[in-house]
Amino acid sequence: MTEWLPELLAAILAAVLAITLHEAAHGYAALAMGDDTAARAGRLSLNPLRHVDRVGTVILPGLLVLFQLLTIGRVEVMFGWAKPVPVDIGRLRNPRFGMVLVAAAGPAMNVFLAWCAAMLAHPLDGLAGVLPPEAMEFAIRFVVLSILANLLLGLFNLLPVPPLDGGRIMVGLLPRGPAMALARLEPAGLVIVLLLLFVLPRLAPSLDIMGGLAALVTGPGFRLILQLAGHGV
Known part of the structure; x- marks a missing residue:
């Protein structure tokens, strides 16, 4: 177990930062659009x-990390959520478009955090041979897992199902009729997401949404972020 501890700690730290700063971004975007509900709630x-x-x-990210370490010996996928930041759409300037910006702020923050993590790899190059090997290994693990966690969280939240960010973005962009129909799905949104993620792949393995997102993140998504941060392929 002790040999897994550094990766476990790095994975949990990466997931917590990705999830909580995603939610904070919603609150700051809402404030910029005129809604101070999150600020008044201390969020x-x-x-x-x-x-x-x-x-x-x-608990859930920790269990996912432990399961992967026990089965495949490494962490490839993380998933979780934070307490939603309260937003009063009625207090937003231009409520419909404002909600699009508030919803998009979370995934945008995750892309930014993934880029920041990739940028951290530059000073790490200069610390090779200076930091103890254990510290360098932990730092590299944190950078890699931060990129993966942020990209996966950002992409997952862009799925067009309310109450995910992608669903709320679609409600703001679609014509009124389809937008209202999609918005009415929000009370059942969590159930729909769980069915799509865990039931649909069992019925049709080719429609494994989470597996597809994970493959996109660990492949072209990871390479793109490294390139944007100035690293070679």
Whole structure:
């Protein structure tokens, strides 16, 4: 177990930062659009503890990491959620378009964090031979897992199902009729997402959405972020 501990800690740290800063971005975007609900609720904060959901931010990601370490010996996929930041759409300037920007802020933050993690690899090159091998290995693990966690979380949230960010973006962009029809799915949105992720692949393995997202993130997505951060392929 001790040989897995550094990767476990790096994975949990990467997941917690990705999830909580994703939620914080929603709050800051809402404030910029005129809604201070998150600020009044004490949720306009970069402190991860303000956004942590015990199950979605700690227990589930931790169990996923442990399961992967026990079965394949490495961490490839992480999934979780934080406490949603409260947004009052009625207080937004231009509520419909404002909600699109608020929803898009979360995935945009994840892409930015993935890029920041890739940029951290540059100073790490200069620290080779200076840091102890264990510290260097932990730093590299954190960089890699941060890129993967942020890209996966950002892409997952862009699925066009309310209450995911992609669903709310679609509600703001579609014509009124289809937008209202899609918005009415929100009360059942979590059930729909769970069915798509865990039931559909069993019925039709070729429609494994999470597997497809993971393949996109660990392949072309990972290479693209490295290139944007100035690394060679």
